[in-house]
Amino acid sequence: MKQVVQLLKHGRVEVWDVPTPAIRPGGALVLTHSSLISTGTERAAVDFSRLSLVGKARQRPDLVRQVLNKARRDGLWEAVRTAQSRLDSPMPIGYSCAGVVIETGEQASDFRVGDAVACAGAGYANHAEVNYAPRNLIVPLPLEGQGRHIPFDHASFAAVGAIALHAVRLAGSQIGESAAVIGLGLVGLLIGQILKAQSCRVAGVDPIDSRRALAKLIGFDSVSDPQDAEINCLQVEPAGVDCVFIAAAGKDHGPSHLAAALARDRAKIVAVGAIPLDLPRREYYRKELSLVVSRSYGPGRYDSDYEDHGRDYPVGYVRWTERENMRAFLNLLANGRVNVEPLITHRIPVDSAPSAYEMLSSPDVLSVVIQYPAKTPSLPVSDVITTKIGARSKTATDRKRIGLSLIGAGMFAKDVLLPAVRRMQSVELRGVISAGGLNARFAAEKFGFNYCASEPDDVFSDPATDAVIIATRNDSHAALALRALRAGRAVFVEKPLCVSQEELCDFAKQFSALREEGLQPMLMVGFNRRFAPATAIVKEFFGPETRGLCIQYRINAGKLPDDSWVGAAEQGGGRIVSEMCHFLDLAAYFAAGRPITISATRGATTDDCVIVLEFDNNALATIGFYSGGDRSYSKERVEIFGSSKVAVIEDFRRVWLIKDGKTKRYGHPWSSSDKGHSAEIASFCRAVEGRGGAPLLDDAIRATRLTFAALESLKLNGPVRLEAS
Numbered sequence: 001m002k003q004v005v006q007l008l009k010h011g012r013v014e015v016w017d018v019p020t021p022a023i024r025p026g027g028a029l030v031l032t033h034s035s036l037i038s039t040g041t042e043r044a045a046v047d048f049s050r051l052s053l054v055g056k057a058r059q060r061p062d063l064v065r066q067v068l069n070k071a072r073r074d075g076l077w078e079a080v081r082t083a084q085s086r087l088d089s090p091m092p093i094g095y096s097c098a099g100v101v102i103e104t105g106e107q108a109s110d111f112r113v114g115d116a117v118a119c120a121g122a123g124y125a126n127h128a129e130v131n132y133a134p135r136n137l138i139v140p141l142p143l144e145g146q147g148r149h150i151p152f153d154h155a156s157f158a159a160v161g162a163i164a165l166h167a168v169r170l171a172g173s174q175i176g177e178s179a180a181v182i183g184l185g186l187v188g189l190l191i192g193q194i195l196k197a198q199s200c201r202v203a204g205v206d207p208i209d210s211r212r213a214l215a216k217l218i219g220f221d222s223v224s225d226p227q228d229a230e231i232n233c234l235q236v237e238p239a240g241v242d243c244v245f246i247a248a249a250g251k252d253h254g255p256s257h258l259a260a261a262l263a264r265d266r267a268k269i270v271a272v273g274a275i276p277l278d279l280p281r282r283e284y285y286r287k288e289l290s291l292v293v294s295r296s297y298g299p300g301r302y303d304s305d306y307e308d309h310g311r312d313y314p315v316g317y318v319r320w321t322e323r324e325n326m327r328a329f330l331n332l333l334a335n336g337r338v339n340v341e342p343l344i345t346h347r348i349p350v351d352s353a354p355s356a357y358e359m360l361s362s363p364d365v366l367s368v369v370i371q372y373p374a375k376t377p378s379l380p381v382s383d384v385i386t387t388k389i390g391a392r393s394k395t396a397t398d399r400k401r402i403g404l405s406l407i408g409a410g411m412f413a414k415d416v417l418l419p420a421v422r423r424m425q426s427v428e429l430r431g432v433i434s435a436g437g438l439n440a441r442f443a444a445e446k447f448g449f450n451y452c453a454s455e456p457d458d459v460f461s462d463p464a465t466d467a468v469i470i471a472t473r474n475d476s477h478a479a480l481a482l483r484a485l486r487a488g489r490a491v492f493v494e495k496p497l498c499v500s501q502e503e504l505c506d507f508a509k510q511f512s513a514l515r516e517e518g519l520q521p522m523l524m525v526g527f528n529r530r531f532a533p534a535t536a537i538v539k540e541f542f543g544p545e546t547r548g549l550c551i552q553y554r555i556n557a558g559k560l561p562d563d564s565w566v567g568a569a570e571q572g573g574g575r576i577v578s579e580m581c582h583f584l585d586l587a588a589y590f591a592a593g594r595p596i597t598i599s600a601t602r603g604a605t606t607d608d609c610v611i612v613l614e615f616d617n618n619a620l621a622t623i624g625f626y627s628g629g630d631r632s633y634s635k636e637r638v639e640i641f642g643s644s645k646v647a648v649i650e651d652f653r654r655v656w657l658i659k660d661g662k663t664k665r666y667g668h669p670w671s672s673s674d675k676g677h678s679a680e681i682a683s684f685c686r687a688v689e690g691r692g693g694a695p696l697l698d699d700a701i702r703a704t705r706l707t708f709a710a711l712e713s714l715k716l717n718g719p720v721r722l723e724a725s
Contacts, residue, residue, distance in 0.1 A: 003438060004127035004353045004370070005090040013354045016090070019437040019454040020130045025105040026310040027134040030119055033152035035097035035127045037353075037368040038160050039360050040185050040249055040273070042093060089414070090442050094127035096120055096159030098141065098152040099372075107310065108135045116141040116149045120159035120297065120326055121307060123436075127353060129372050132436075135310040136300060139327045142334040150334050153347065153369045157190075157340045159297065160367075161329030162322055164190035166298040167272045169320055171243040175199050178241040180233055180262045182255045183248030183273055184211040184223075186366050189343055191245050191272070192220050194329075197337040203236065205229040205258065206248075208363045218342055226254065230261045240264030240287075249273035256280070263289055270294055297322035304563040344369055401428040402688050405459035406449070407480060408472035409439040412494070417471055418447045420678040424685050431459040435472075456480060460487040467492065467688045474499050474578055475571045478507045481523060485514055490522040490688045492681070496581050497525050497700060499573035501708040508701070524684045525700035527585040531676030531683060534655045535586070537666060538640060538647040541657050544592070548618040549642035551587050555580075556629040556636075559607065567607075575607055575625070576600075577707045583623050583636075584611070584710075585703035590640060593617030595702070599719040600710040604628065611710050652676075 003018045023029050098118040101111050111117065117140055119125040119133040139158065141149035149155075164187050173179060177200050181188045184206035192202045196219045204215040204223040212223040224232040233241065244259040244267065253276055259269045260283035268290045271277065279291070299313060300306035300322040306313065313321055320328070332338040346368045348356050356368040404427045406413060421427055432449040433456050434440035440452035451458075459465050460483060467490040470480045474496055481493045498504040514521045529535060542549065557579065566572035566579070588595060593615030600611045607627035614620055638649040646658040652675045654667040686692035706722075713720045 001129035001437070002350050002372075003129070004093055004350065005438060006093050007088075007090055009088055013093070013357045014090075015351055015353055016438070016441060018128075018441040019434075019452055021128075021132040021437050022435040022454040023103050023105055024132060024134075024435070025107045026308075027105050027132055028101045028108050028111050028117075028138060029103040030097070030099045030117060030131050030133060030138070031102045032097050032099040032129055032131055032372050034099070034156040034372070035094050035125065035370045036156040036160065037094070037127070037356055037360070037370065038096065038186055039365055039367060040187065041095070042357070042360065088446070089411075090438060092123060092126040092128070092436070092438055094370075095122040095125050096156055097125040097127070097131060098155035098158065099131075101138075102130070110135060111138065111140075116152070116155075118155045118158035118326060118330060120162065120322070125159060127350070127370055129350070134308055136306055136312060136321070136323050139323060139330060142327075142331050144334040144336075150330065153344065153371070154333055154340050155330060156369060157333075157343075157367075158326045158330055160186060161190055161332075161338070161340075162297040162325035163187055163272070163294070165194055165325045165329050165332075166296070166320070166322070167191055167245055167247075167270050167294040168194050169298070169325075170292050170294050171245065171268050171270050173198065173200055173243055177201075177243065178237050179203070180205060180229075180241045180244045180259075181220075182206075182226075182229075182244065182246050182258060182262075184208070184215045185247060185249075185273075186343060187272055188245065188247030189215060189218065189366070190338065190340075191247060193218060193338045194332065196220075197332060201236070203229075203233050203241065203262075205233075205262075210364050211366075214342060214366075218339065226258060229258060233262050237264070240267060242267055244269045245272055246270070246275055247272045248275060251276060253278045257283070260284055260287065260289060263287060266290070268292065298325040302563065304565065304568075343367055347371055349373075401426055402685055403428050403430045403462070403464040403466045404469065404685075405429075405431040405433070405462065405465045405467075406443070406469045406471065407433040407456050407459065407484075408470060408494075409434040409443040410471065413469075413471040414439075414443055414446070416677050417469060417494075417681065418443065420681040421469070422447055423678065424682065426685055426689060428464075430465045431462055433459060456483065460484060460489065465489060467684070470494060473565060473571055474573050478503050482507065482510050485511070485519070485521040485523065488519070490684075492524045492526065492684045494526040495700075495703075496573055496577050496707065497704050499569070499571075499577055501705075504701070504704055504708070522687060523697050524680075524687065525697070525704075526680065527582060527696075527700055527703060528676040528680040529582055529586045529652070530589045530696075531679035532652050533674050533676070533679075534649045534652045534666070535589070535676065537655050537657070538590070538638075538649060541647055541659075542590075542640070542643060542645060546592070546643050549591055549620075549640055551590055551619070551621040552639040552641075553583050553587055553621065553623045554637045555583060555623070555625045556631070556633050557607070557625055557627050558629070558631045558635075559627045573707075574711075575627075576609060576710050577704075580609070580611065580623065580625055580710070581703050581707045583625070584613070584706045585699065586638070587613060587621035587623060588615075588699070588703065588706070590638075591615045591617070591619035591621055593619050594724065595706060595722050597719045597721055598706060598709045598713055600713040602714060609710075609714075611713075613706070 101115040117138050121137040124133040180203045181192050182205045184204050195202045201221050204220040215223050240263050244263050246255045248255045265287050271293045299318045305311045343366050345365045359365045429449040432440045432443045432452050437454045444452035468484045470493040477493050478498045481491050484491045560567050572578045597614045609625045611623045634651045640647045648656040653671040653673045657664040709720045
């Protein structure tokens with residue numbers, strides 16, 4: 001299918017052929033008929049991407065700090081490589097579209113194949129021939145005259161219309177009140193029409209003649225240039241207007257100052273556009289004005305439970321969610337109360353989309369509708385779209401190499417795993433799978449995969465695939481690993497193997513069943529730190545016979561974003577399962593004994609945790625996981641004491657070995673961090689070739705069990721005795 005993408009490195013917009021997105025349980029695949037380019041939001045993104053590196057740094061100093069912090073923790077080269085990788089990645093663009101449902105997930109029973117719908121949301125309602133959208137970001141198209149649904153090009157305004165409608169709701173405008181709209185771009189003109197639909201008197205303010213003329217044409221009561229706005233507005237409303245909407249964007253402080261001048265005593269001002277909020281306190285204080293910043297479509301926005309997982313709010317408590325605002329706006333279109341036809345500057349085919357972005361700098365362009373080839377939605381999905389791109393058979397020169405495929409082409413796979421795989425001369429990269437399609441296409445081109453697709457079955461059925469790397473979200477690891485093993489493929493799965501004790505028990509049973517069926521499943525879990533060069537140095541330093549080591553492991557983990565899927569128990573398993581499994585595995589590897597008790601204690605926040613492990617060889621490990629520290633400080637520090645020796649590992653960049661009063665040092669402060677990913681992948685490939693030992697599955701299962709035992713200890717508020725395994 002065709003998808004419009006933006007290349008962050010230089011800002012160029014291109015149309016790519018990518019695999020169709022995969023269906024997921026909580027949403028639907030929509031065959032797009034029209035999608036909307038909103039000049040404000042999308043022009044800002046394009047303008048930013050076209051800045052030089054210095055320009056980007058000046059505009060986003062927060063990103064510069066992230067790069068500097070990473071350089072301190074992981075080394076300068078690693079920080080530069082990661083930043084370059086981000087800039088090289090294509091970005092899906094678009095957030096408002098309309099089309100026809102062609103496939104539904106098992107949990108999206110409120111839609112049927114053939115339904116005409118509108119979709120919203122960045123990352124979902126893309127400029128693409130087919131989009132996957134979760135149920136709370138999809139609304140059916142209402143009927144207008146003669147029993148037909150509203151046109152798709154009009155319905156593609158649903159997301160932008162919801163933004164405008166939510167702003168009006170925040171103002172609390174009443175029938176017959178007066179309002180001023182500063183900034184007559186697309187959102188400002190929609191706000192004005194919605195206000196007119198409830199019989200408000202509306203004044204528009206904009207410096208561009210053509211936009212003022214359009215506002216007058218679609219029903220604004222008066223329009224003014226910003227210089228004349230105060231005089232003109234106060235002639236009509238001597239006391240000032242009841243509410244002011246700032247729908248302008250930019251770095252100018254003028255709109256917030258003008259809003260205070262136009263407002264009546266105790267009026268409300270709603271900031272919709274991205275403006276600096278350097279408020280003239282005297283005016284806001286004197287009139288006791290209320291300022292509210294509108295957050296996009298309405299309640300539910302930026303809530304991953306609502307948007308991504310389809311968990312709605314109780315209607316008795318939250319009446320106008322973002323989905324309901326979309327629905328209400330479409331009803332305004334169907335009833336003729338709002339008219340978007342005059343706001344459409346151009347209609348263009350998807351192949352010409354890049355030219356549309358060149359138009360956005362013109363002040364006369366309000367919105368551009370991208371149109372897609374008409375297709376018959378009654379056809380099976382396989383007949384409508386292509387899911388696999390570029391497949392070919394192994395060549396004669398490839399037959400002696402391992403056919404390796406990847407499922408999950410996210411940032412970790414692209415930044416860490418694939419560079420390690422590409423260095424392996426014995427590997428032929430077969431297929432790369434990504435649910436969204438775009439990441440699969442990019443990874444295939446960048447790393448030289450044979451083909452890209454969106455469904456794992458494409459690699460499970462590929463006879464030239466010998467092994468599969470699974471780097472998807474945590475909750476899918478176990479199921480995908482079992483499917484690959486049943487297909488006879490060797491499997492490398494990123495940690496954690498499972499996200500719950502029940503899932504781990506079920507996995508163990510099914511893995512044993514595979515063996516009983518006569519299969520020889522090969523599975524390795526990505527506990528990479530035991531493969532790090534620093535780990536090897538320390539392991540050799542203490543020797544194989546050392547007992548009773550005391551291990552102190554400190555992790556300056558940092559705080560997760562509130563909406564991170566890693567912290568969600570059902571998706572990521574939480575930080576103990578998802579992240580501390582690494583540190584538990586490494587501590588057990590150094591201790592070289594069997595864990596017999598585990599005790600976990602929470603800190604000030606749910607992310608802070610201290611775990612103590614006792615081993616049957618008298619080794620003791622204390623692991624402190626802390627989220628409240630400064631990210632510029634080192635992330636990981638391991639200190640090991642025993643046999644009259646001390647070893648220290650700092651961020652897997654530096655090692656100190658202390659014995660007999662002498663210190664031996666490895667690495668330096670600006671060395672690159674090496675956490676063992678390359679050696680880990682090499683070990684897996686050797687095992688697939690039959691040149692090395694079997695992957696350390698028992699140790700991986702043990703580390704996974706330790707995380708669940710730690711959770712049990714927290715629940716019991718005491719130590720947990722571990723069974724022998």
